[in-house]
């Protein structure tokens with residue numbers, strides 16, 4: 015008898031959480047690490063939100079509460095969605111979750127039977143792919159193309175849709191590419207979905223980076239396009255907009271109240287409810303005029319860093335980098351580095367079991383971290399299926415400007431360090 019169920023081996027993970035212990039390991043050797051791996055804003059929680067959380071704690075608001083989310087927060091979410099997406103939303107369609115992440119996997123549990131197909135962007139947030147086989151569904155990665163600015167091509171999507179398609183994930187602004195879809199692109203995607211999909215197919219529109227947009231871009235949701243509200247789950251949360259990843263407040267707006275009730279029941283089964291003091295803080299975050307100021311301050315810092323980082327990356331040997339229009343990541347193509355350090359040749363010399371766990375971009379990621387003190391994420395951390403031969407890294411720009419400068423200095427040195435790379439491969443440690 016096996017201790018662990020077969021299903022358990024089918025779930026993957028979010029590698030960003032794996033890098034923390036590696037950083038500690040490197041820093042214990044005396045090498046300072048620049049953290050370009052982290053998917054969380056490096057700003058404090060805005061004071062008006064913090065004050066409300068403290069006030070609620072002082073009121074002893076620390077007990078069980080509505081498993082769907084407190085009504086005042088659901089009203090604030092419905093109001094925000096109505097005004098920003100120009101669609102009508104009832105608070106009864108809203109469910110609050112412990113972060114933006116839980117409704118991703120729960121949606122697969124609710125909507126998919128074994129054999130149903132799930133379409134998701136690749137590169138994309140790893141949790142979309144991670145859950146699919148665990149629930150017995152079939153992953154259908156929609157490969158985003160660099161030459162299209164990593165947007166979703168409607169014709170690529172059309173080719174993936176079949177009679178088994180059940181759930182389609184979209185994520186704009188995107189992690190890890192920073193890609194943003196234009197209204198025209200969203201209209202084309204919506205047209206494909208409306209013409210090719212059964213009415214019971216759901217679109218999961220992950221809009222968690224909705225407030226982090228550059229160059230005056232405005233957020234557009236596919237739910238705002240005629241005929242899409244009825245089939246779209248709009249998901250977002252407080253983690254990124256309010257620099258509050260530890261608050262664990264996320265939400266989803268479902269197409270119907272009945273669907274919201276099903277997710278509320280899952281909340282009862284898994285979480286009971288979400289901390290009420292943080293929900294009150296999130297209510298203030300969504301309703302206070304001060305939030306727009308704190309978001310604007312953060313976004314302007316991100317934009318300054320993006321300009322510096324993308325400018326330098328595009329001048330660096332072996333690298334090309336798209337200009338992200340939102341979120342706080344850059345996603346350079348490092349094919350030239352892979353060639354310069356002959357990484358593919360080294361990769362081929364590794365035992366097959368190691369090859370399966372790593373990739374050329376993973377080898378560079380690890381070399382950069384362990385030998386040059388820069389923590390990044392590899393291509394494989396954003397979807398594994400069908401990514402052989404794709405050489406990218408994700409750098410988070412949620413790190414101070416001078417640290418980012420240092421990261422780029424070190425990256426340029428690493429590209430020239432052929433001897434160091436040979437030694438790293440020979441040592442055979444930390445290759446994935």
Ligand SMILES: Cc1ncc(COP(=O)(O)O)c(C=O)c1O
Pocket residue numbers: 053112113114115116139185188189220222251252253254259262263264
């Ligand atoms: C696209 C996307 N969706 C959801 C999440 C999850 O956010 P949270 O920390 O609120 O669970 C993240 C976090 O990195 C993300 O990048």
